[in-house]
Amino acid sequence: xxxxxxxxxxxxxxxxxxxxxxxxxxxxxxxxxxxxxxxxxxxxxxxxxxxxxxxxxxxxxxxxxxxxxxxxxxxxxxxxxxxxxxxxxxxxxxxxxxxxxxxxxxxxxxxxxxxxxxxxxxxxxxxxxxxxxxxxxxxxxxxxxxxxxxxxxxxxxxxxxxxxxxxxxxxxxxxxxxxxxxxxxxxxxxxxxxxxxxxxxxxxxxxxxxxxxxxxxxxxxxxxxxxxxxxxxxxxxxxxxxxxxxxxxxxxxxxxxxxxxxxxxxxxxxxxxxxxxxxxxxxxxxxxxxxxxxxxxxxxxxxxxxxxxxxxxxxxxxxxxxxxxxxxxxxxxxxxxxxxxxxxxxxxxxxxxxxxxxx
Ligand SMILES: *Cc1c(COP(=O)(O)O)cnc(C)c1O
Ligand code: SF4
Numbered sequence: 001x002x003x004x005x006x007x008x009x010x011x012x013x014x015x016x017x018x019x020x021x022x023x024x025x026x027x028x029x030x031x032x033x034x035x036x037x038x039x040x041x042x043x044x045x046x047x048x049x050x051x052x053x054x055x056x057x058x059x060x061x062x063x064x065x066x067x068x069x070x071x072x073x074x075x076x077x078x079x080x081x082x083x084x085x086x087x088x089x090x091x092x093x094x095x096x097x098x099x100x101x102x103x104x105x106x107x108x109x110x111x112x113x114x115x116x117x118x119x120x121x122x123x124x125x126x127x128x129x130x131x132x133x134x135x136x137x138x139x140x141x142x143x144x145x146x147x148x149x150x151x152x153x154x155x156x157x158x159x160x161x162x163x164x165x166x167x168x169x170x171x172x173x174x175x176x177x178x179x180x181x182x183x184x185x186x187x188x189x190x191x192x193x194x195x196x197x198x199x200x201x202x203x204x205x206x207x208x209x210x211x212x213x214x215x216x217x218x219x220x221x222x223x224x225x226x227x228x229x230x231x232x233x234x235x236x237x238x239x240x241x242x243x244x245x246x247x248x249x250x251x252x253x254x255x256x257x258x259x260x261x262x263x264x265x266x267x268x269x270x271x272x273x274x275x276x277x278x279x280x281x282x283x284x285x286x287x288x289x290x291x292x293x294x295x296x297x298x299x300x301x302x303x304x305x306x307x308x309x310x311x312x313x314x315x316x317x318x319x320x321x322x323x324x325x326x327x328x329x330x331x332x333x334x335x336x337x338x339x340x341x342x343x344x345x346x347x348x349x350x351x352x353x354x355x356x357x358x359x
Contacts, residue, residue: 020050030060038074044288047127048072051114051194065224065256070115079287083124087325094140096133104153107141109133112163114195119251119292121284132164138172142179157188162198166206173210181213188219193227196235204238211242218246220275224257225265233273240274247278250316258294260305267314277316285323304333308349
């Protein structure tokens with residue numbers, strides 16, 4: 001397994017013996033099921049890596065939500081779907097810059113993460129040992145952004161950008177801010193959930209120093225309320241204290257959060273932590289993740305139930321990123337159910353009907 005090599009490349013102080021990257025380390029923590037054990041016979045391309053923080057959170061129960069997200073199973077090798085259903089490769093304009101939507105672009109800063117999610121939709125890239133972005137690639141992306149003023153939002157993603165060293169982050173932010181000081185920069189990271197200790201004084205000082213011109217926004221991924229630990233909430237709080245707002249993108253996952261009670265709890269806790277639930281993603285059709293997918297019909301039922309229970313601010317948008325690069329589309333039950341005599345007819349959440357004039 002490549003785990004040790006990945007660990008060695010993480011910023012100093014964030015790798016320890018407790019991190020799980022081998023079968024033996026995993027077996028010290030949990031009793032493997034047959035499907036989990038079988039993965040090691042022919043592992044999928046996405047390495048096993050579970051941070052200290054998540055390893056401490058994981059319980060030795062088959063349906064533990066942390067375990068289901070981070071411990072691989074042999075079903076990952078049933079690859080009947082594409083590895084790049086969003087056609088990101090076709091939309092790459094420099095090696096690592098994806099420009100698929102007119103006003104926003106995404107930069108793949110590194111293929112590494114503090115822990116690898118088994119549902120990762122960017123498996124074609126994540127954990128492939130491509131490594132952190134080089135200075136030359138940063139400059140090429142900056143050049144493209146300078147020549148394309150229509151892009152006003154940049155997503156820094158990967159992998160996880162905070163696995164980059166502080167020096168690399170400083171270089172990246174400096175270059176981006178000097179080429180386009182108007183750019184809104186989204187910091188897309190799962191590290192507040194998987195490695196909250198990364199957000200120490202030194203890193204926060206670098207972020208504060210570059211939070212000018214266009215703002216930074218924090219985009220997190222919490223999928224289950226158990227991930228919202230005090231440490232994680234404190235890490236997000238450090239961004240909030242700088243005036244950087246936080247938004248969460250969850251993935252709807254079978255056996256993890258495909259339940260209205262769990263998602264209600266998650267969304268309410270997120271809102272209390274001043275993190276706005278933004279998206280609830282339907283799993284992409286990425287090869288090796290079929291066993292974690294929830295049928296869209298079930299997702300729509302959950303969405304309707306959440307809509308009844310949650311405030312508008314606590315409610316995420318249930319969204320699908322369509323295959324063959326079709327882009328993101330919001331999924332919701334259609335409440336416009338008909339037309340009559342110059343009126344539109346709508347269904348209410350509790351099944352009633354109301355008319356609203358067309359003009
Ligand atoms: C999702 C995504 C975005 C951002 O989309 P929003 O709907 O604005 O959050 C930008 N670029 C790529 C390639 C994406 O996949
Ligand atoms: S943190 Fe993001 S990029 Fe990394 S494995 Fe999870 S979903 Fe994939």
